[in-house]
Amino acid sequence: MFFKITMERIAILTGGDSAEYNISLLSANIVHQHLDKSKYDAEIVHLKNGEYTVANQQINTSDFSYTQNNRKKKFDKIFIALHGSPAENGLIQDYFDNINIPYTSCNAKVSALTFDKFECNKILRLMKFECPKSIAIKKDNEYSKDYIINMIGLPCFVKPNSGGSSYGVSKVTKGSNLLKAIKNAFSYDNKVIIESFIDGIELSCGVYFDGNQINALPITEIVSENDFFDYEAKYEGKAEEITPARISDQITLDIQKTTIDIYKKLNLSGICRVDFITKGNKSYIIEINSIPGLSEESIIPKQLEVANISLSEIFDVCLSNIN
Numbered sequence: 001m002f003f004k005i006t007m008e009r010i011a012i013l014t015g016g017d018s019a020e021y022n023i024s025l026l027s028a029n030i031v032h033q034h035l036d037k038s039k040y041d042a043e044i045v046h047l048k049n050g051e052y053t054v055a056n057q058q059i060n061t062s063d064f065s066y067t068q069n070n071r072k073k074k075f076d077k078i079f080i081a082l083h084g085s086p087a088e089n090g091l092i093q094d095y096f097d098n099i100n101i102p103y104t105s106c107n108a109k110v111s112a113l114t115f116d117k118f119e120c121n122k123i124l125r126l127m128k129f130e131c132p133k134s135i136a137i138k139k140d141n142e143y144s145k146d147y148i149i150n151m152i153g154l155p156c157f158v159k160p161n162s163g164g165s166s167y168g169v170s171k172v173t174k175g176s177n178l179l180k181a182i183k184n185a186f187s188y189d190n191k192v193i194i195e196s197f198i199d200g201i202e203l204s205c206g207v208y209f210d211g212n213q214i215n216a217l218p219i220t221e222i223v224s225e226n227d228f229f230d231y232e233a234k235y236e237g238k239a240e241e242i243t244p245a246r247i248s249d250q251i252t253l254d255i256q257k258t259t260i261d262i263y264k265k266l267n268l269s270g271i272c273r274v275d276f277i278t279k280g281n282k283s284y285i286i287e288i289n290s291i292p293g294l295s296e297e298s299i300i301p302k303q304l305e306v307a308n309i310s311l312s313e314i315f316d317v318c319l320s321n322i323n
Helices: 022-034 089-099 108-115 116-126 145-152 174-185 230-233 250-267 299-306 312-321
Strands: 006-014 040-048 052-055 064-069 071-073 079-081 134-138 156-160 171-172 191-194 200-207 213-226 241-244 270-281 282-289
Touching: 006 022, 022 040, 022 200, 022 312, 079 312, 089 108, 108 116, 108 145, 108 282, 116 134, 116 156, 116 191, 116 282, 134 145, 145 156, 156 174, 171 174, 174 191, 200 250, 200 299, 200 312, 213 250, 213 299, 250 270, 250 282
Parallel strands: 006 040, 006 079
Antiparallel strands: 040 052, 064 071, 134 191, 156 171, 156 191, 200 213, 200 270, 213 241, 270 282
């Protein structure tokens, strides 16, 4: 007797309307390449300008289905490989919740919080985690260069409050460059965060839930050829990413414990990444990435390799632990 194996149909969601569009495409291709073909029937679904398409067919948004060869095709689960809006800010999660399709990322509320760097850091401080000192300004509000420098000091970082891949981020060492950096950040977001500079080691720690427990991955140390870990350093080979990081066993354990605590207390889901700056024995949380990059140049795949975890295995873990 032969039994037909029913494979789960997976939509790998990519695209979006943010500056991270191209990184999303790279991540989706990696997921598609490494998903277990004996277990999953996966297709890349592209989102652009509010329209979802797959295999040159438009998705029916009422139930996220499409028609091929006169047959209606639906998806069992969504693997979200879309960075920036509307995934990392939680907008798309509400949509999938409303049509009852599970997905591999944090829920809408958690995503919205982690995407808002300033508000997230405020919550983290209330939970007794360490974060650099920061202030936020909005595009339509008045702000004073002198006030910002008095509050935060120099050097400082100016960043779009929401977003990733270091788009619009500047390191400011002279007061005369501050307003230009703020204007640059405002070209990516209507809210800007100005953060104190900490002269330390930049570290990043991946984290995921395996169905039984939360696990921290080996830590990556980032040594940029540029002033900081900007887009060029991240994606154009202008940085050395050393995994495991050249830090003491105690600092390693402390950061991994902190990363697991954050995952637990903020109710994170799927694969996430927490970025730190460590100075001496003290580590400061820079930001939380709820949908980190999965391209060949991204940090998470390198950490998985050191942990001897295949991409196929981790993607299976992500899809198996949603319902």
